[in-house]
Amino acid sequence: MKKVSIVFSALALMAFTSCNDGKKKDEKEMDKMEQSDSNMDNDKMMDENEDMMKEKTVIVQLESKSESSATGKVSFIEKDGVVKMEAKLTGLKPGTHAIHIHEKADCSAPDGKSAGGHWNPTFEQHGKWGDAAGYHKGDIGNFEADENGDGSISMQTDEWCIGCDDDNKNILGKAIIVHEGADDFTSQPSGAAGARVSCGGIIEQ
Numbered sequence: 001m002k003k004v005s006i007v008f009s010a011l012a013l014m015a016f017t018s019c020n021d022g023k024k025k026d027e028k029e030m031d032k033m034e035q036s037d038s039n040m041d042n043d044k045m046m047d048e049n050e051d052m053m054k055e056k057t058v059i060v061q062l063e064s065k066s067e068s069s070a071t072g073k074v075s076f077i078e079k080d081g082v083v084k085m086e087a088k089l090t091g092l093k094p095g096t097h098a099i100h101i102h103e104k105a106d107c108s109a110p111d112g113k114s115a116g117g118h119w120n121p122t123f124e125q126h127g128k129w130g131d132a133a134g135y136h137k138g139d140i141g142n143f144e145a146d147e148n149g150d151g152s153i154s155m156q157t158d159e160w161c162i163g164c165d166d167d168n169k170n171i172l173g174k175a176i177i178v179h180e181g182a183d184d185f186t187s188q189p190s191g192a193a194g195a196r197v198s199c200g201g202i203i204e205q
Contacts, residue, residue: 098193101138105201112196
């Protein structure tokens with residue numbers, strides 16, 4: 001009986017040891033899988049952070065429309081999740097002019113209307129940028145042209161991006177439009193700013 005008991009004890013010990021070894025192996029595999037998933041998540045976060053840290057630049061050359069002589073250049077620079085815009089215009093009539101982002105990078109029409117309406121992906125009413133009552137993502141605002149017809153305007157925002165996956169923020173594929181008159185920030189849907197005197201597509205370079 002002692003021999004039989006010893007044999008059973010030995011078998012039980014082997015089974016227990018084998019079970020523990022298998023459990024440890026499974027735990028190691030699970031740890032490896034979790035570590036791999038964690039590494040993938042960390043790599044993804046690092047890639048996203050690197051994309052955000054990279055400086056992206058788009059330069060837009062404006063062309064004259066509506067039989068005007070207005071031209072200019074607009075630069076968009078994205079860094080750390082913020083886009084800075086700087087626009088410099090020439091050939092304008094002295095006075096106040098509106099500038100907006102419109103929905104299509106198509107300036108083929110002589111009057112610039114091929115660029116469509118204001119860029120308004122969130123379907124807000126037209127208004128002054130930052131207005132609590134609502135505003136278009138393309139509602140940049142007004143600027144002054146001096147007696148020589150030169151003017152400039154700049155702004156920065158985290159509500160735009162250059163080439164990101166968010167359609168509510170991505171300005172690529174849109175157009176910059178300069179108007180003959182001022183935006184009154186009230187008239188719907190575009191502020192009654194008059195003819196489109198200059199246009200430029202915001203396209204990847």
